[in-house]
Amino acid sequence: RRSWAEPYKIKVVEPLRTTTREEREAAIADAGYNTFLLPSKDVYIDLLTDSGTNAMSDRQWAGMMLGDEAYAGSGNYYRLEDTIRRFYGYRHVVPTHQGRGAENLLSQSLISPGHHVPGNMYFTTTRFHQEKAGATFHDIIVDEAHDPTLDAPFKGNVDLAKLAALIDEVGAERIPYVCVAATVNMAGGQPISMANMRAVRELTQRHGIAIYLDATRAVENALFIREREEGYGSTSLADILLEFCSYSDGCTMSGKKDPLTNIGGWLATNDEALFEEARNLVVVYEGLHTYGGMAGRDMEAMAIGITESVELAYMKSRVGQVRYLGELLDQWGIPFVRPVGGHGIFLDARGFYPHLDQEQFPAQTLAAQLYLEAGVRAMERGIVSAGRDAATGENHHPSLELVRLTIPRRVYTQAHMDVVAESVKACYDDREAARGLRMTYEPKYLRFFQARFEPL
Ligand SMILES: CC1=C(O)/C(=C\N=C(/Cc2ccc(O)c(F)c2)C(=O)O)C(COP(=O)(O)O)=CN1
Numbered sequence: 001r002r003s004w005a006e007p008y009k010i011k012v013v014e015p016l017r018t019t020t021r022e023e024r025e026a027a028i029a030d031a032g033y034n035t036f037l038l039p040s041k042d043v044y045i046d047l048l049t050d051s052g053t054n055a056m057s058d059r060q061w062a063g064m065m066l067g068d069e070a071y072a073g074s075g076n077y078y079r080l081e082d083t084i085r086r087f088y089g090y091r092h093v094v095p096t097h098q099g100r101g102a103e104n105l106l107s108q109s110l111i112s113p114g115h116h117v118p119g120n121m122y123f124t125t126t127r128f129h130q131e132k133a134g135a136t137f138h139d140i141i142v143d144e145a146h147d148p149t150l151d152a153p154f155k156g157n158v159d160l161a162k163l164a165a166l167i168d169e170v171g172a173e174r175i176p177y178v179c180v181a182a183t184v185n186m187a188g189g190q191p192i193s194m195a196n197m198r199a200v201r202e203l204t205q206r207h208g209i210a211i212y213l214d215a216t217r218a219v220e221n222a223l224f225i226r227e228r229e230e231g232y233g234s235t236s237l238a239d240i241l242l243e244f245c246s247y248s249d250g251c252t253m254s255g256k257k258d259p260l261t262n263i264g265g266w267l268a269t270n271d272e273a274l275f276e277e278a279r280n281l282v283v284v285y286e287g288l289h290t291y292g293g294m295a296g297r298d299m300e301a302m303a304i305g306i307t308e309s310v311e312l313a314y315m316k317s318r319v320g321q322v323r324y325l326g327e328l329l330d331q332w333g334i335p336f337v338r339p340v341g342g343h344g345i346f347l348d349a350r351g352f353y354p355h356l357d358q359e360q361f362p363a364q365t366l367a368a369q370l371y372l373e374a375g376v377r378a379m380e381r382g383i384v385s386a387g388r389d390a391a392t393g394e395n396h397h398p399s400l401e402l403v404r405l406t407i408p409r410r411v412y413t414q415a416h417m418d419v420v421a422e423s424v425k426a427c428y429d430d431r432e433a434a435r436g437l438r439m440t441y442e443p444k445y446l447r448f449f450q451a452r453f454e455p456l
Helices: 019-030 058-064 075-087 099-110 124-132 160-170 194-206 218-228 235-247 272-285 297-308 313-329 362-372 414-429
Strands: 094-097 116-119 136-139 177-180 211-215 250-254 267-270 344-348 379-381 402-406 439-440 452-455
Touching: 019 297, 019 362, 019 452, 058 094, 058 211, 075 235, 075 267, 075 297, 094 099, 094 272, 099 124, 099 211, 099 250, 099 272, 116 124, 116 160, 124 160, 136 160, 160 194, 160 344, 194 235, 211 313, 211 414, 218 313, 267 272, 297 313, 297 402, 362 379, 362 402, 362 414, 362 439, 362 452
Parallel strands: 116 136, 116 177, 177 211, 211 250
Antiparallel strands: 094 267, 250 267, 344 402, 379 402, 439 452
């Protein structure tokens, strides 16, 4: 009996359309070999992202009917604020339309030119807003995180020696905050341990440096702490989440992941001065401080989603499905980031295509091949996503050249996972034939969303 069988049954379905190989060849060419530019009607199984693609529960849909669309003082906002206080523990909440809305407010409020922001591996929008506000990002994640083959329990951990060295080098007064992500998306959805979070808190507090958590998948992170960390084996996810957040001054949050909604986010903080600045700035970018770019109905759905996200049976089935896909790929020796992370399988495109150098975009090539093979949409997480160095304009060359198969929450079945695994295997069998891509259009900002390519 599978311990992670879904603790829910399906009530509403959304028909999927399959396509022919010819249709997919035309579609991917029209999309410039960039899966972000495909229309969803041409996608069979959509593993582009777990962001906003999750299925809401009947209670969340019922909550949509309780939308209080008052411009000011929506009752849904107060319920969302109360829920965030209860589950994440922070005192003040500033609602935003999604995570990068919160990243914008935090960066503009705390960062000045010449500042330095350390974090456990970069994330694209997070680093963008830090650099836009004039900071230099420094990766302080443990070295293990950059090795896709190394199976270690907490590859998302901060390397305390790297953090201490940066503090000595630039001085605490030029570090407005440390940005800690839980889990670490670009490392393969890898968790950070409670002990490491506590240690980062002790080190930073000695220097009076704040910590802002990127809590986007912090409940998934809590499952890994419960499974892998001494002393938490019978602690509820809610209690683990609350303790974890207590070692930070606040968080930015994308409500489109853990909280099981299609839109939404927030900036939370215990710092009165930041709260005053951010709740004032929010009216410039997101809307009034009691809706922050969300409809009342979305705030209600997110409050309900938060309470569902901490249910152990749900989270075991969510991560269990990702692990199931990993087990299928493992039987064929297909290279992907070990250990399996919380929200997806990250294929190792270098391992697929050792004959392609990074400038021929191996991960972009593999994502296009997977779509051509079966209409499965994945996301490039390699040199294209890494973008250019803000100072030199040179391409970053990340050690991880990955294709992310991101599993939306409560959407696909085991049979879909079987189809995905068979499609990946077909690409693996044809790997020698891959020829790489050339970039024909490079946008200025976060190029991977809209760049276009052609086959070499
Ligand atoms: C850990 C973290 C995220 O994962 C995250 C978003 N994630 C997305 C969407 C996305 C974002 C950036 C990309 O390069 C990307 F190609 C895809 C994703 O698919 O993983 C945000 C930002 O939250 P927003 O998306 O609500 O604004 C902040 N922090």
